[in-house]
């Protein structure tokens with residue numbers, strides 16, 4: 396048990412590390428930040444954004460008191476640090492900070508009222524917009540309102556809590572590496588569910604020990620690397636790519652065969668986007684085969700039929716052989 | 732009349748009993764896992780139990796396999812598995828002819844059982860295939876599935892796990908077929924039960940085989 400605990404802790408640490416490590420690496424920048432040559436996206440607003448990122452771009456910021464001529468250095472709270480490289484790869488990379496935040500933020504210290512700043516929700520911009528129709532924001536919104544997290548809205552839960560405004564990037568839709576997508580999607584949940592600091596902002600419940608709660612699942616590490624939390628915790632919905640209705644824990648998937656069987660639910664969730672075109676070859680679940688191996692769900696019709704054939708042949712030969720032996724025994728006893 | 736040969740020392744019988752029992756468990760649990768049913772959660776045995784049992788039986792059979800190999804390295808039983816490549820094809824044919832019609836015409840055994848040579852060529856050949864090619868591949872691919880992190884990631888865009896698994900299932904299938912044939916050929920003693928008794932007592936009844 397301890398070993399298992401160790402492995403899963405390492406996993407969770409690792410996941411957290413991958414997605415936060417960059418923010419630790421920053422040193423105060425003396426020279427001006429410029430987009431790297433390697434990135435093909437250069438924001439129109441990158442200079443303007445530097446007005447904010449000179450402080451929010453790393454763990455150290457400074458400000459000077461002009462009348463006294465002194466400069467003071469402070470640490471920026473890690474929660475308020477925004478990683479430029481990740482921001483400029485995110486879905487909203489083309490935005491300037493003040494598209495979402497008040498212009499008032501250009502003043503420092505920021506005014507206290509700004510703390511109550513009202514911020515747009517996804518649906519405010521994306522709702523009923525032809526350009527984003529394929530995402531079905533309205534359907535997602537409706538699902539979210541039935542999800543178990545929705546009761547936390549009054550405490551400040553919003554779509555932004557899972558879709559970090561400064562980092563969120565679509566993944567499964569154009570995933571080239573399913574494992575990375577799984578790690579990314581799970582890190583969204585683990586952001587609160589393996590970080591009690593965040594969790595307690597929203598709930599008075601005691602810490603939920605994920606490893607212990609999922610003790611019933613063997614090979615936890617393998618599972619958490621190969622399926623997403625939402626596979627078990629949401630209800631699949633054919634109309635959207637990523638189901639958003641997180642159900643109460645009692646409705647979570649627990650039976651192995653939901654996944655480990657021919658009509659695996661994974662075909663309707665994790666492997667959904669890729670599965671459509673790839674079903675033709677004899678492999679029943681072509682996609683799944685290329686990405687991972689799910690006992691019970693991977694079956695090949697040709698191999699199945701072929702092995703049945705061999706099996707039948709062998710039994711046939713044995714049958715014939717037995718038949719002749721019986722004839723021989725009979726003729727022997729007839730002779731004597 | 733018949734005299735008895737002591738062909739199967741204790742360690743072989745111990746290995747064989749373990750091997751046979753575990754192999755049967757592995758076949759049943761393996762099939763059960765592969766065909767788990769969506770509605771009922773089991774085909775023969777409940778999925779999670781099948782996994783546990785399969786892993787357990789695999790561990791035991793691996794240990795007993797190591798015992799088998801070690802035994803054959805250390806004792807002269809190993810010699811029984813040394814194929815004489817110059818003669819084998821011809822001998823295989825002779826033995827095959829005997830099984831297909833010679834035995835029905837009451838021809839004598841072409842390769843009577845002796846202490847120096849307890850297997851006929853067909854047995855020898857098939858046992859070597861099963862024990863020195865089939866079993867190692869089965870065990871190695873099984874370990875690969877148990878610890879996916881050590882399995883090769885992939886070749887030509889096909890998942891390494893998939894290849895490992897296809898290897899595992901194929902070997903499992905061939906060895907299952909082997910077992911069925913093996914069980915049948917073990918009824919070809921002087922009486923259908925003679926050879927089985929031999930594997931239990933250690934003594935082979937040498938008049939016919």
Ligand code: HEM
Nearest residue numbers: 739743747750751754858861862906910913917926927930
């Ligand atoms: C219920 C299952 C099995 C039964 C009843 C059975 C029975 C026997 C018997 C009676 C013999 C002695 C035959 C002879 O060579 O004269 C024998 C030998 C042998 N069996 Fe099996 N067997 C079973 C399963 C297996 C399995 C699963 C394997 C391997 C995967 C296997 C491998 C062998 C081998 C290699 C020998 C030769 C032993 C030696 O070194 O002397 N058997 N078996």
